[in-house]
Amino acid sequence: MSDQLKLGFVPASRAMFDQQLAVSVRDACIAAMSDAGIQAVVPDSGLTKNGLVQSLDDAGKVGRLFDDEGVAGVVIGALNFGEEIPAAIAATHGAAGRPVMLFGIGEEGELTREGARRDAFCGLISIATALRHREAKFAFPRTAVGFPDAKGFAGALAEFRDACRGVSAVRGAVYGQFGPRPANFETCAFDELSLMRKLGIRVVPVPLTTLFAKAGYAREKSVRETYARMEEQVDRTGVSDLDLSRMARLEVVLTEMVEENGLDGLGLQCWTSIQEDYGISPCFVMSRLTDRGIPCACEVDIHGVLSMHLLSAVAGMPAGLADWNNRHTSEPDIFSAWHCGVFPASMAGGGCRLGFHNILAEDTGSAEGKYGTIELELEAGPLTMARVTEHPWDEWPVLVAEGEVVKAAGVPYGSHGWVKVSDLDCLYAAVLRGFPHHAAIARGHHAPALLAASYFLGLEPVVPLEVGAGNLELGPEY
Numbered sequence: 001m002s003d004q005l006k007l008g009f010v011p012a013s014r015a016m017f018d019q020q021l022a023v024s025v026r027d028a029c030i031a032a033m034s035d036a037g038i039q040a041v042v043p044d045s046g047l048t049k050n051g052l053v054q055s056l057d058d059a060g061k062v063g064r065l066f067d068d069e070g071v072a073g074v075v076i077g078a079l080n081f082g083e084e085i086p087a088a089i090a091a092t093h094g095a096a097g098r099p100v101m102l103f104g105i106g107e108e109g110e111l112t113r114e115g116a117r118r119d120a121f122c123g124l125i126s127i128a129t130a131l132r133h134r135e136a137k138f139a140f141p142r143t144a145v146g147f148p149d150a151k152g153f154a155g156a157l158a159e160f161r162d163a164c165r166g167v168s169a170v171r172g173a174v175y176g177q178f179g180p181r182p183a184n185f186e187t188c189a190f191d192e193l194s195l196m197r198k199l200g201i202r203v204v205p206v207p208l209t210t211l212f213a214k215a216g217y218a219r220e221k222s223v224r225e226t227y228a229r230m231e232e233q234v235d236r237t238g239v240s241d242l243d244l245s246r247m248a249r250l251e252v253v254l255t256e257m258v259e260e261n262g263l264d265g266l267g268l269q270c271w272t273s274i275q276e277d278y279g280i281s282p283c284f285v286m287s288r289l290t291d292r293g294i295p296c297a298c299e300v301d302i303h304g305v306l307s308m309h310l311l312s313a314v315a316g317m318p319a320g321l322a323d324w325n326n327r328h329t330s331e332p333d334i335f336s337a338w339h340c341g342v343f344p345a346s347m348a349g350g351g352c353r354l355g356f357h358n359i360l361a362e363d364t365g366s367a368e369g370k371y372g373t374i375e376l377e378l379e380a381g382p383l384t385m386a387r388v389t390e391h392p393w394d395e396w397p398v399l400v401a402e403g404e405v406v407k408a409a410g411v412p413y414g415s416h417g418w419v420k421v422s423d424l425d426c427l428y429a430a431v432l433r434g435f436p437h438h439a440a441i442a443r444g445h446h447a448p449a450l451l452a453a454s455y456f457l458g459l460e461p462v463v464p465l466e467v468g469a470g471n472l473e474l475g476p477e478y
Helices: 019-035 056-069 084-092 120-133 151-170 192-199 208-216 220-233 241-261 273-278 283-291 302-315 358-364 424-434 447-457
Strands: 005-012 038-041 074-078 100-105 138-141 174-178 202-206 265-268 296-298 320-327 334-339 353-356 371-377 381-388 397-406 415-420 438-443 460-462 472-474
Touching (some): 005 056, 074 084, 074 120, 151 302, 174 241, 202 208, 208 241, 241 283, 296 302, 302 320, 302 438, 320 415, 397 424
Parallel strands (some): 074 100, 371 415
Antiparallel strands (some): 320 334, 334 415, 381 438, 397 415
């Protein structure tokens, strides 16, 4: 997640304008992209004249370069007035639906009759028009014409980078469906063909019996190594060697199946078959996989996997899946973001310990076969919440909210954090109107980049509370 993201850069120029002005700022733009964690794929002077895009021939060469390099998005810089058609063709060549960001470079000083000038303020409008003609979605900095060393430009690049990371992660992703959803949890129903049509996401169904059988003959060396890493990570007081060994075996075979099937995430039927037929709760295993970049959703919530995957890619860190669980008894705008015990340990504000599934233990009168939850409290600080879902009338809303993990009275079991928002009633109303009981959560505030990613994915944002201001403006809808 920390690696530089590969984005195409179109240095758009019109040959009748001063070439040296364009060439000099081209390198400054590439440096700004590098500072923002972007690996710029850009034509050099061997591919196009002066490493600029000024003709249809240039556009074809650069478009093919972007395809060959597999860029996740394209940045168009009007280094002077620019040539609108070549710029648009280069940006939209090949892979359909790549995110595009536009910007223009300002003038070096006062306009004079004799001095060289860029006129990017005018030319950028023509490039945007050419993109609209091609129904390409694009974003641009809040101050669209300026200089690459401006703070707002750096912020816009960072947001676009994160949005592209989210888009490239979820488009065409493959999720594993391990077992059917719990019979009485219709809230976790999904349509895999809709996912395929909307986002190119493929779902691979796997019976739990296959998982259990594979766990029985997991490679012993891998099991021992995983067992040792698990012991180092948590306080396992009260958890038997046999139970921890079962968890290690489950992690080994899930890891193998992720690799065999090319899975980007998975939803698991985490109760009650696995407790009754295998003998543990899988929460700790799911927590560890999520921390390794394989988002794991409870209760076969495939839309929950998508929400975690999108948010974690945008945020550049693991995201958990939480219930909108309970309002605080004395703090009206604080709620409990909770689950039985599956949050990634990287989100903890202190130590972690293994426990058992309290709800199932109370229901059956025994903790036997229920061990495997991870008990932790979220680290205090900013938090982003996100949820993608599909409505029966072919709408794909995404809920985006920001809050703060705070200290408050009360210590529930399981994985938990008290989250304060500006208006819980307003947020809860939005959830009731259109979203299920799970939401992805990640440390930090990431709403602007998340909204940009949603725009490029064709999701419909629902933002019930005010979120942090971003540096990007989003372009046309189609």
